Amino acid sequence: MAEHDVAxxxxxxxxxxxxxxxxxxGLLWVYLLKQEARAHPFALRPPGALAEKDxxxxxxxxxxCVVGCPYHTLKLSGSGSDLPIGMPFFEPREIPCYLCPDIxxxxxxxxxxxxxxxxxxxxxxxxxxxxDLENCLSWKGLRCEICHxxxxxxxxxxxxxxxxxxxxxxxxxxxxxxxxxxxxxxxxEKACPTTEAAIRILPHKLVQGKIGDHYRLGWTFDTExxxxxxxxxxxxxxxxxxxxxxxxxxxxxxxSGDL
Amino acid sequence: xxxxxxxxxxxxALASTEKVHNLSFTGKLWSWxxxxxRRFTQLGILLLFYGTAHWAWQWPEKTPLxxxxxxxxxFIGLIPLADPLAALQIFLAGHVLRQETLIGxxxxxxxxxxxxxxxxxxxxxxxxxxxDLAGWLRGKLDIRALFxxxxxxxxxxxxxxxxxxxxTGVAAFEWVSPVxxxxxxxxxxxxxxxxxxxxxxxxxxxxxxxxxxxHLCPLGAFWSLVGKAxxxxxxxxxxxxxxxxxxxxxCPEPQVLNLKKLEERGxxxxxxxxxxxxxxxxxxxxxxxxxxxxxxxxHNARAAGSTGH
Numbered sequence: 001m002a003e004h005d006v007a008x009x010x011x012x013x014x015x016x017x018x019x020x021x022x023x024x025x026g027l028l029w030v031y032l033l034k035q036e037a038r039a040h041p042f043a044l045r046p047p048g049a050l051a052e053k054d055x056x057x058x059x060x061x062x063x064x065c066v067v068g069c070p071y072h073t074l075k076l077s078g079s080g081s082d083l084p085i086g087m088p089f090f091e092p093r094e095i096p097c098y099l100c101p102d103i104x105x106x107x108x109x110x111x112x113x114x115x116x117x118x119x120x121x122x123x124x125x126x127x128x129x130x131x132d133l134e135n136c137l138s139w140k141g142l143r144c145e146i147c148h149x150x151x152x153x154x155x156x157x158x159x160x161x162x163x164x165x166x167x168x169x170x171x172x173x174x175x176x177x178x179x180x181x182x183x184x185x186x187x188x189e190k191a192c193p194t195t196e197a198a199i200r201i202l203p204h205k206l207v208q209g210k211i212g213d214h215y216r217l218g219w220t221f222d223t224e225x226x227x228x229x230x231x232x233x234x235x236x237x238x239x240x241x242x243x244x245x246x247x248x249x250x251x252x253x254x255x256s257g258d259l
Numbered sequence: 260x261x262x263x264x265x266x267x268x269x270x271x272a273l274a275s276t277e278k279v280h281n282l283s284f285t286g287k288l289w290s291w292x293x294x295x296x297r298r299f300t301q302l303g304i305l306l307l308f309y310g311t312a313h314w315a316w317q318w319p320e321k322t323p324l325x326x327x328x329x330x331x332x333x334f335i336g337l338i339p340l341a342d343p344l345a346a347l348q349i350f351l352a353g354h355v356l357r358q359e360t361l362i363g364x365x366x367x368x369x370x371x372x373x374x375x376x377x378x379x380x381x382x383x384x385x386x387x388x389x390x391d392l393a394g395w396l397r398g399k400l401d402i403r404a405l406f407x408x409x410x411x412x413x414x415x416x417x418x419x420x421x422x423x424x425x426x427t428g429v430a431a432f433e434w435v436s437p438v439x440x441x442x443x444x445x446x447x448x449x450x451x452x453x454x455x456x457x458x459x460x461x462x463x464x465x466x467x468x469x470x471x472x473x474h475l476c477p478l479g480a481f482w483s484l485v486g487k488a489x490x491x492x493x494x495x496x497x498x499x500x501x502x503x504x505x506x507x508x509x510c511p512e513p514q515v516l517n518l519k520k521l522e523e524r525g526x527x528x529x530x531x532x533x534x535x536x537x538x539x540x541x542x543x544x545x546x547x548x549x550x551x552x553x554x555x556x557x558h559n560a561r562a563a564g565s566t567g568h
Contacts, residue, residue: 022415025419026419029419029431029435030426030427032435033423033427033429033434034427036429036434036435037428037429037434053428054354057352057353057354057428057429057430058354060330060331060342060346060360060430061433061439062327063326063327063443063446064326064332067312067323068326076443076448078443078444078448078449078451078452079440079444079450079451079455080450080452081450081451084434086434086439086443110327110331110333110341110357110359110360111331111346111349111360112354112355112360113354
């Protein structure tokens with residue numbers, strides 16, 4: 001074999017080895033990153049946090065929000081924990097978010113992972129309160145309603161509904177969470193007197209369903225149903241009442257034709 | 260004649276070595292001055308972060324003194340600071356950076372352009388304390404390398420950091436960085452980051468000398484690239500150097516002390532020099548010393564003139 005052939009072979013082998021090393025290392029690295037990034041679906045993020053994927057990309061893991069929080073609510077996740085490494089989260093049963101009107105955590109964030117577009121703390125959506133009906137004292141028939149009383153958006157985020165109770169003359173007072181207003185601050189979870197909290201904050205995507213645009217809840221609209229339905233007009237059922245007359249979505253197939 | 264000259268030179272070198280090894284106690288202490296200073300800055304910065312996070316240190320009133328960590332921080336509520344490599348990764352991961360981050364990046368980047376990039380490694384990075392300990396212990400125990408890794412591997416890892424950030428949508432190095440882990444977990448609470456540090460310690464101690472900082476760390480690689488243009492450099496005076504080689508023995512990046520290049524340039528030119536000051540404090544002839552780049556040429560010309568070279 002000519003000398004340059006040997007050199008060429010040598011070079012090709014080296015190049016292949018180098019590529020193999022890079023590919024192996026790169027794959028391992030990507031695997032690690034993917035593991036970390038999808039680590040835990042239960043993490044509750046500070047107010048204004050971007051959607052999970054964007055938050056993962058944007059957070060620089062500096063902890064300035066943690067320093068900014070006057071209630072020591074926020075913590076950074078350590079490596080080896082269930083949560084993606086080094087990012088802020090809170091556990092409402094320990095310390096909830098007390099909804100500072102000036103949002104110091106968001107202001108401390110240098111990268112915008114906590115979005116400065118959040119102007120009013122009551123618009124933050126850190127999670128959604130969910131009641132365990134089986135273990136809620138109020139739903140069992142006791143007079144508790146502590147979550148309702150402690151809720152910073154009481155009467156909006158948590159409302160009470162009275163129901164007659166069997167043969168007793170005393171009514172039941174059911175706390176109801178309204179996702180339209182609930183910020184997920186977790187003050188209710190902190191206040192709940194049961195041994196394990198019967199009301200908890202969970203990320204929206206774990207608990208919140210979606211009915212789909214094609215259902216028409218005719219009785220929520222105090223307006224005439226029209227023919228000029230466009231999918232873009234669809235608004236959630238709670239907001240339906242605010243629709244301008246003549247704008248209600250849905251097709252009036254029941255009242256059309258030769259009926 | 261040339262033989263005799265070589266013999267003389269060797270005697271000079273031996274005399275220099277002798278000087279290094281026969282330092283008086285105070286001389287020895289003095290030769291550690293940069294190590295003491297470096298620990299002071301490394302721990303001092305850590306303390307400022309820790310005090311702000313845990314004891315609510317404030318200055319001016321009601322303003323956190325130094326909030327954050329080495330990834331990004333804010334000093335006295337006024338000056339934003341941000342790690343340029345972290346910011347670059349975040350940008351590549353698909354997030355448009357805010358002005359505040361960009362200003363922070365500019366400040367940090369400008370600072371390390373002045374003092375030379377890898378000054379970060381020796382004077383700021385907390386992992387340096389771990390790897391210095393491993394390196395020192397390795398010297399004491401006289402442990403040989405298990406295998407060799409090319410020092411340029413770190414540049415490939417740096418490239419991979421950037422590529423993977425773009426591919427995976429998360430800052431690839433920040434999510435595994437032992438530098439970030441150590442600083443974060445000391446300041447904001449304990450995780451299992453110490454295991455990563457233990458791994459680095461053992462790797463440096465038993466497997467590869469200066470393995471992490473000198474071969475693998477992409478942050479060090481990044482600052483090496485920046486460091487080439489640095490203003491604070493180690494100047495080399497070839498007229499007084501006796502070629503004793505003591506500097507290369509203590510240097511964690513001995514390739515930067517390549518004698519031929521030193522003589523050519525009159526300074527440690529490579530960006531891989533971390534300005535740790537080991538060589539300058541040790542050099543028995545004063546041939547290596549910290550200086551500002553623009554002053555070095557002048558100084559060397561003067562030195563050459565005074566000895567008639």
